[in-house]
Amino acid sequence: MAPQKSTYDVIVIGAGIQGSFTAYHLAQRHKDTLLLEQFLLPHSRGSSHGQSRIIRSAYAQEYYSRMMPESFRLWRQLEAETGTTLYRQTGLVLLGPPGEPELEACRRNLGVDEVLDAAALAQRFPGFRLQAGQVAVVDTTAGVLFADRALRTVQEVFRRHGGTLRDGQKVLHIEPGPMVTVTTTAGVYKAPRLIITAGAWTGAFVEKLGLRLPLQPLRIDVCYWREKQPGSASLGSVSPCFLTLGLSQAPHGIYGLPSIEYPGLMKVSHHHGSPIDPEKRDQTSSSTPGPDIAILSSFINSYLPGLETQPALRETCLYTNTPDEDFILDRHPKFSNIVIGAGFSGHGFKLAPVVGKLLCELSLGEEPSYNMAHFTITRFPGVLRAAL
Ligand SMILES: Cc1cc2nc3c(=O)[nH]c(=O)nc-3n(C[C@H](O)[C@H](O)[C@H](O)COP(=O)(O)OP(=O)(O)OC[C@H]3O[C@@H](n4cnc5c(N)ncnc54)[C@H](O)[C@@H]3O)c2cc1C
Numbered sequence: 001m002a003p004q005k006s007t008y009d010v011i012v013i014g015a016g017i018q019g020s021f022t023a024y025h026l027a028q029r030h031k032d033t034l035l036l037e038q039f040l041l042p043h044s045r046g047s048s049h050g051q052s053r054i055i056r057s058a059y060a061q062e063y064y065s066r067m068m069p070e071s072f073r074l075w076r077q078l079e080a081e082t083g084t085t086l087y088r089q090t091g092l093v094l095l096g097p098p099g100e101p102e103l104e105a106c107r108r109n110l111g112v113d114e115v116l117d118a119a120a121l122a123q124r125f126p127g128f129r130l131q132a133g134q135v136a137v138v139d140t141t142a143g144v145l146f147a148d149r150a151l152r153t154v155q156e157v158f159r160r161h162g163g164t165l166r167d168g169q170k171v172l173h174i175e176p177g178p179m180v181t182v183t184t185t186a187g188v189y190k191a192p193r194l195i196i197t198a199g200a201w202t203g204a205f206v207e208k209l210g211l212r213l214p215l216q217p218l219r220i221d222v223c224y225w226r227e228k229q230p231g232s233a234s235l236g237s238v239s240p241c242f243l244t245l246g247l248s249q250a251p252h253g254i255y256g257l258p259s260i261e262y263p264g265l266m267k268v269s270h271h272h273g274s275p276i277d278p279e280k281r282d283q284t285s286s287s288t289p290g291p292d293i294a295i296l297s298s299f300i301n302s303y304l305p306g307l308e309t310q311p312a313l314r315e316t317c318l319y320t321n322t323p324d325e326d327f328i329l330d331r332h333p334k335f336s337n338i339v340i341g342a343g344f345s346g347h348g349f350k351l352a353p354v355v356g357k358l359l360c361e362l363s364l365g366e367e368p369s370y371n372m373a374h375f376t377i378t379r380f381p382g383v384l385r386a387a388l
């Protein structure tokens with residue numbers, strides 16, 4: 001057997017959606033790229049699994065909404081390149097109290113004048129019942145990304161462009177230097193550039209490289225609720241995604257997507273979870289309904305009368321949050337040939353094509369295509385440990 005190749009132009013650690021898109025951009029630019037993943041693919045232990053994610057232009061922060069046209073374009077390009085459907089336009093309803101600052105900022109950034117009241121919303125989307133005094137803003141560009149399929153597709157194209165993907169290899173050690181050495185459970189690899197996109201594991205990882213990043217992994221309970229009338233909230237019906245802003249009973253927001261994963265079951269969950277060590281995620285039981293489920297049940301009872309009020313199914317997923325919920329996309333302050341992409345705080349999937357492009361640009365020493373001020377490591381004080 002020929003000895004395994006061990007030297008590359010770039011090594012990317014973590015084959016979730018961010019690492020996979022980063023590797024895809026690098027390979028498209030003819031960089032000899034190695035993408036390493038600790039688990040056998042596909043897997044459901046990180047943040048990128050499941051069949052659906054929301055994609056929307058509606059963002060309160062202009063620096064994200066400005067990236068969305070390019071992200072939509074790159075998703076379409078991937079669809080065209082592979083002949084695969086990855087996106088379904090459904091629209092998205094943002095709902096909350098009138099004048100709520102985030103809702104207003106989203107409306108402004110969308111360039112939408114219209115604000116719907118309960119009657120207007122019910123006419124457009126019959127499944128929704130707004131509460132008195134609340135309003136809705138509609139993002140017509142929004143829809144659902146077919147997440148598992150998207151991840152598989154981007155990895156396939158990466159390979160087609162000559163990239164190497166090795167799964168079932170956990171990275172154990174990184175030795176910085178002009179040639180970075182990466183030791184895994186199965187081999188030793190070298191490259192002049194390294195990119196770390198290790199999701200919820202990133203904090204522990206970079207700690208060994210002298211960085212204390214404020215990354216908090218959260219365990220998210222994903223809940224599915226049965227349609228009383230089968231098919232009423234399916235992709236084929238007039239059923240949009242939705243997101244609440246500024247509701248007092250759910251300050252982090254409640255969101256939902258039409259029934260996709262499981263016919264007849266609509267996903268409705270909190271945009272929040274409980275702190276967890278990613279290595280111990282299965283040690284906490286999720287079988288007993290907690291207070292968060294009671295809030296969701298009550299929300300469904302009021303706003304989505306077409307659904308039953310007890311969850312039919314619960315799954316788990318991981319967020320990795322930063323304190324300001326903005327991403328970290330930056331070079332290591334001391335080792336500039338090591339780039340870090342982390343802290344996607346539960347909203348990174350839709351932007352992965354642009355994130356991948358930015359991480360690729362940072363790694364190749366190019367001027368990034370967008371203003372990176374909100375994504376720097378140094379916005380957090382005291383991240384560089386004195387010892388290094
Ligand atoms: C329930 C839920 C709903 C969401 N909804 C939306 C949404 O609607 N819209 C949206 O835009 N975003 C959404 N997100 C967020 C989005 O899914 C994440 O931001 C995104 O998947 C993060 O991808 P990642 O590549 O950073 O992490 P991951 O997918 O976790 O990838 C990191 C990878 O690194 C690997 N790794 C870690 N350590 C090592 C090691 N030592 N060696 C080798 N490999 C390693 C891991 O195994 C993992 O595969 C949601 C997330 C969740 C959990």
Ligand SMILES: O=C(O)[C@@H]1CCCCN1
Nearest residue numbers: 054243255271346347348
């Ligand atoms: O990024 C998004 O669009 C969604 C919003 C709701 C929570 C999960 N992420």
